[in-house]
Amino acid sequence: MTISGLLSYLIFFLTFAGIYAIMALGLNMQRGFAGLFNIGIAGFWAVGAYTAAILTKSPSPNHLGGFNTPIIISLLAAGIFSAILAFLIGIPTLRLREDYLGISTIGIAEIIRLIFTNEAWLSYGVRGISSIPKPFRDIFGQYYNLSFLALVLIVIAIFYYLSEKGIKSPWGRVLRAIREDEEVAKASGKNVFRYRMEALVFGAFMMGVGGALYAHFTGFISPEAFMPMQTTFIVWIMLIIGGSANNFGVLIGAVITWGIWTGTETITSMLPAQYVTQAAAFRVILIGVFLEIILLNMPDGLFPERKFKA
Amino acid sequence: MVLQLLLNGLIYGSIIALGGIGLTLIYGILNFGHFAHGDLMTLGAYLAYLFTVQLALPLPFSFVIAGLLTAATANLLDKILYKKLEGRDSVTIMISAVGAALIIRNLILMSWGPQLKFLERGIEMPLVFFDGLLRITRTQIMILILSVIFVTAVHLFLSKTKLGKAMRAMSDNTALAKITGINTERVIFWTWFMSGILTSSAGIFLAMDTHLIPEMGWNLLLPMFAAVILGGIGNPYGAIVGGLAIGISQEISTMFIAASYKPAVAFAIMILMLLVKPSGLMGKKV
Amino acid sequence: MLEVNNIRAGYGEIEIIHGLSLTVNKGEIVSIVGPNGSGKSTFLKSIFSLVDIMDGQITFQNEILNNAATDEMIKKGLSFVPQTDNIFPSLTVHENLELGGYISRKKLKDRLDLVYDLFPPLLAKKKKRAGTLSGGQRQMVAFGRALIMKPKLLLLDEPTAGLAPMYIQLILDKVKAINETGVTILMVEQNAKKALEMSDRGYVLAAGVKKYEDSGRALLENEEVAQLFLGG
Numbered sequence: 098m099t100i101s102g103l104l105s106y107l108i109f110f111l112t113f114a115g116i117y118a119i120m121a122l123g124l125n126m127q128r129g130f131a132g133l134f135n136i137g138i139a140g141f142w143a144v145g146a147y148t149a150a151i152l153t154k155s156p157s158p159n160h161l162g163g164f165n166t167p168i169i170i171s172l173l174a175a176g177i178f179s180a181i182l183a184f185l186i187g188i189p190t191l192r193l194r195e196d197y198l199g200i201s202t203i204g205i206a207e208i209i210r211l212i213f214t215n216e217a218w219l220s221y222g223v224r225g226i227s228s229i230p231k232p233f234r235d236i237f238g239q240y241y242n243l244s245f246l247a248l249v250l251i252v253i254a255i256f257y258y259l260s261e262k263g264i265k266s267p268w269g270r271v272l273r274a275i276r277e278d279e280e281v282a283k284a285s286g287k288n289v290f291r292y293r294m295e296a297l298v299f300g301a302f303m304m305g306v307g308g309a310l311y312a313h314f315t316g317f318i319s320p321e322a323f324m325p326m327q328t329t330f331i332v333w334i335m336l337i338i339g340g341s342a343n344n345f346g347v348l349i350g351a352v353i354t355w356g357i358w359t360g361t362e363t364i365t366s367m368l369p370a371q372y373v374t375q376a377a378a379f380r381v382i383l384i385g386v387f388l389e390i391i392l393l394n395m396p397d398g399l400f401p402e403r404k405f406k407a
Numbered sequence: 408m409v410l411q412l413l414l415n416g417l418i419y420g421s422i423i424a425l426g427g428i429g430l431t432l433i434y435g436i437l438n439f440g441h442f443a444h445g446d447l448m449t450l451g452a453y454l455a456y457l458f459t460v461q462l463a464l465p466l467p468f469s470f471v472i473a474g475l476l477t478a479a480t481a482n483l484l485d486k487i488l489y490k491k492l493e494g495r496d497s498v499t500i501m502i503s504a505v506g507a508a509l510i511i512r513n514l515i516l517m518s519w520g521p522q523l524k525f526l527e528r529g530i531e532m533p534l535v536f537f538d539g540l541l542r543i544t545r546t547q548i549m550i551l552i553l554s555v556i557f558v559t560a561v562h563l564f565l566s567k568t569k570l571g572k573a574m575r576a577m578s579d580n581t582a583l584a585k586i587t588g589i590n591t592e593r594v595i596f597w598t599w600f601m602s603g604i605l606t607s608s609a610g611i612f613l614a615m616d617t618h619l620i621p622e623m624g625w626n627l628l629l630p631m632f633a634a635v636i637l638g639g640i641g642n643p644y645g646a647i648v649g650g651l652a653i654g655i656s657q658e659i660s661t662m663f664i665a666a667s668y669k670p671a672v673a674f675a676i677m678i679l680m681l682l683v684k685p686s687g688l689m690g691k692k693v
Numbered sequence: 694m695l696e697v698n699n700i701r702a703g704y705g706e707i708e709i710i711h712g713l714s715l716t717v718n719k720g721e722i723v724s725i726v727g728p729n730g731s732g733k734s735t736f737l738k739s740i741f742s743l744v745d746i747m748d749g750q751i752t753f754q755n756e757i758l759n760n761a762a763t764d765e766m767i768k769k770g771l772s773f774v775p776q777t778d779n780i781f782p783s784l785t786v787h788e789n790l791e792l793g794g795y796i797s798r799k800k801l802k803d804r805l806d807l808v809y810d811l812f813p814p815l816l817a818k819k820k821k822r823a824g825t826l827s828g829g830q831r832q833m834v835a836f837g838r839a840l841i842m843k844p845k846l847l848l849l850d851e852p853t854a855g856l857a858p859m860y861i862q863l864i865l866d867k868v869k870a871i872n873e874t875g876v877t878i879l880m881v882e883q884n885a886k887k888a889l890e891m892s893d894r895g896y897v898l899a900a901g902v903k904k905y906e907d908s909g910r911a912l913l914e915n916e917e918v919a920q921l922f923l924g925g
């Protein structure tokens with residue numbers, strides 16, 4: 098591979114890792130700091146991706162669209178729609194034990210998938226939405242991928258900053274207190290439901306924006322284009338490897354996990370074509386086993402939660 | 408029409424109920440949602456496929472062996488994962504179950520591929536009743552009869568035997584069970600074992616009624632959880648009632664909404680329950 | 694019968710009981726009283742190996758009991774009734790009692806009959822789910838479950854907690870009646886006066902240490918104790 102080839106692969110790699118890192122930051126807000134169990138990440142991701150696609154595209158006979166909104170609006174809208182979804186799912190579940198949220202997020206992810214699969218007027222069904230605009234392509238030309246990476250990094254920086262600021266504030270202290278001992282927090286008069294809801298919604302906002310970036314970067318989305326459960330699972334691994342409740346660790350975890358995931362693809366792609374299904378399944382098995390090993394042997398991940406002064 | 412939907416719902420509901428019994432007992436006793444339960448169901452079905460179709464062994468024999476192997480897998484998961492994670496927060500244990508689910512499903516995908524498979528060859532002619540208002544195949548009749556037998560056996564086991572009562576006791580109050588001198592390790596072992604047998608049977612019934620695909624059990628996870636929550640977590644009788652209620656509602660719902668949205672019905676019922684009475688119809692724990 | 698020698702116990706790293714000693718002789722009723730949060734429950738649990746013991750020794754009939762397995766302790770003749778959640782609510786009354794005999798079913802029928810004799814109201818509710826009973830009857834179920842193994846020493850954690858006033862005396866009378874069948878009793882009680890009145894000896898606990906130890910009557914008459922712990 099030439100130097101420039103290597104470089105462009107690196108940019109490509111980092112962009113995807115970065116989009117996943119945004120998801121992982123969102124999950125960290127929910128699970129890491131607030132102790133919330135979201136295994137429907139794919140649902141929030143899809144809502145963000147479809148929102149961005151529908152808003153930014155020029156009119157199409159196949160599905161809803163033609164709003165031609167600028168990317169900054171589409172990113173915000175993607176985050177907001179995803180956040181609204183989180184809010185709705187939080188209402189029945191956040192007063193109850195953590196499993197209910199987990200089960201409900203699976204359900205909501207499934208329903209989102211059903212909607213985008215069945216409502217052709219909205220999303221062109223299984224055929225998906227293609228030719229999603231690539232922002233600033235005209236301006237940056239051959240440096241488009243690099244500029245997109247820069248955009249992803251800016252988004253990461255913003256979310257990282259907001260997360261850290263939030264978590265170090267009195268708000269974050271209460272959030273962690275709730276995670277440690279709900280009863281004590283309740284007894285000291287904290288509105289546990291509200292704090293949890295805020296973390297859930299903020300996390301979902303990040304996931305929605307991540308979904309929008311994914312849509313713009315790949316230019317094509319469909320209900321099955323990315324394996325929902327697999328995607329969700331990879332984000333979880335990023336969080337667990339990096340270290341739950343440590344934003345920096347989670348970013349590192351995202352890069353490592355994405356490296357391993359794409360690395361296994363490089364290896365399995367050398368297999369003959371008739372083994373392609375087996376190879377894909379084998380990759381998931383590998384990464385699944387990897388997760389279990391980490392869970393059993395490295396409970397705090399690479400970067401354990403930092404202790405803040407009370 | 409309604410009659411046919413009721414029947415379909417009853418069959419589908421029995422399958423959810425059989426899986427749900429184990430799910431709810433594990434929930435009550437070990438205090439976590441077992442997200443790999445659906446994929447254990449798939450495993451049972453594919454093992455039955457291996458023995459009956461690929462190795463041409465008699466179905467009853469395959470049924471039993473598949474059940475035992477699925478039960479052994481459930482015990483193995485407990486031994487190498489869940490037991491080792493004991494004392495960690497429940498989200499950690501649940502995500503390890505999600506991991507186990509993905510591993511099992513992809514092992515199945517690797518071994519048998521993504522194509523539809525059938526346990527029985529050929530199309531079975533249904534028996535027709537009431538001028539075509541009700542059609543039922545012999546397989547479906549057998550599924551219903553076997554489900555009734557299974558549920559009765561579970562009931563007798565839980566209400567008459569020492570081990571069964573200990574299971575219910577542990578599901579009620581684990582700390583008190585320990586204080587009472589109940590051998591909790593033993594109870595946990597047999598709970599996994601029984602859940603494995605039941606969920607494998609449910610998977611085989613589903614495969615007999617329809618077909619096999621690697622996602623078949625995962626797709627039933629949400630209805631099973633909905634049944635468990637509807638009936639009250641930890642309550643096996645609740646899971647049976649909940650399973651039938653979910654199954655029948657899903658089928659009946661097709662009179663009012665597009666059939667493609669059927670899976671959403673279980674979810675809607677579950678959310679409604681969480682809003683109105685989160686402890687379930689017959690339950691206690693929240 | 695029971696000798697607790699300078700025990701330190703608590704939860705994980707947190708020590709709650711700071712070196713406590715206590716003796717219970719055969720046939721006695723011994724009460725532990727003290728303010729809320731003083732460690733009474735923790736102490737009782739330490740005897741039944743339900744909390745972490747950091748130091749000290751517990752012997753029962755001259756055998757060391759520290760960290761014994763539960764079924765072993767039950768076989769040796771100990772039974773424990775926790776303060777809360779002391780029944781299996783979704784099981785029937787009869788099933789609750791039966792499970793009391795989980796580790797040995799020899800002559801279970803006779804032992805069940807003895808419990809029904811002691812608590813006649815339970816006989817009529819045999820088939821009812823225990824969770825549907827009144828507070829006093831639940832407490833009887835809890836006692837009954839613990840008595841099925843015919844213990845030599847019964848550990849009771851606040852048997853009257855949360856009961857309606859009409860039941861408090863009834864339950865304490867039952868404790869007395871159980872004692873009269875030859876069961877030694879060590880109990881923690883909030884109703885300190887009532888408890889000490891019926892006790893042979895009592896201990897007053899505060900902040901994980903022993904403050905007073907005397908006969909029940911003497912503690913009741915001790916002005917300091919009365920002022921500080923019995924509400925004047």
Ligand SMILES: Nc1ncnc2c1ncn2[C@@H]1O[C@H](COP(=O)(O)OP(=O)(O)O)[C@@H](O)[C@H]1O
Nearest residue numbers: 704707709727728729730731732733734735736
């Ligand atoms: N499971 C537990 N983990 C940690 N601390 C506990 C636990 N249970 C009780 N404590 C603490 O131990 C102390 C004594 O409690 P307890 O023994 O229940 O007191 P009492 O029965 O006298 O009211 C209290 O400060 C309480 O907060």
Ligand SMILES: [Mg+2]
Nearest residue numbers: 733734776851
């Ligand atoms: Mg107490």
